[in-house]
Amino acid sequence: MYIALTIPLPFLAKFVSASIPPSFLWLGIVIGFVGLYGIMTERVIADEAKIEVTYTNWIRAFLRRDWSLYWSEITQLKSRTTGQGGIVYYFITSQGKAYLLPMRIAGFARLVNLVQAKTGIDTSNVYPLAQPWMYMILLGLTFVLLLVDAWTITNALTLSNGMQGF
Known part of the structure; x- marks a missing residue:
């Protein structure tokens, strides 16, 4: 989905002669992709003693911290409504700290x-x-969006090349 949402931007920027050069957009797309990939490396490890959330080393250094809780530390599970109307849950420890229950995992x-x-x-x-x-x-709609992207990029390139003669 990230690719479907971002790849047409540099082509369209070139086509409309935007004030932001396409090379900056390409750079932003690459940086965003690396950040997205890093966040998606989250690992949830639950065993007999504890639950642990970890990330790759470079994500730990810049964006997120690992955490782990022994099952005995967890006193309750509190729900909170998200801004979009969904519900997320937090582990509450005996010290009153809250840790987000990982919800977008296989085997939930x-x-x-x-x-x-x-x-x-x-x-x-x-x-x-x-x-x-x-x-x-979302996967189906992403494929539709990729088809629209292909059409958009093809037209932007064709029209840009046709306008060079003017």
Whole structure:
């Protein structure tokens, strides 16, 4: 989806003679892709003793910190409404600190069952932020957007080349 949303921008900038050079847009796209890739390297490790969220070394240095909690430290699971109307959950520790329950992971139901088994907290009303069918719709729409992108880029290149003779 990131590629579908950003790749046409440098071509369109060149076509409309935007004040921002296409090379800056390409640079921004590459930096954004690297950052997105880094954030997507998040790993959730849940075992008999604890739950842990880790990232690659370079993400830890710049953007996110790892965290881990022993199951015995978790006293409750609090829900919060997001700005878009969804619900996210936070682990609350005995020290009152809050840690976001990872929700966009494969095996979310297994994680929630493990949380309930290890902490004794009722998780029967905990659901993922987005259902798998929502991601399938986004994937389908992304393919449609890529087709529109191909058409847009082709037209921008064709028209730009045709205008060079003027």
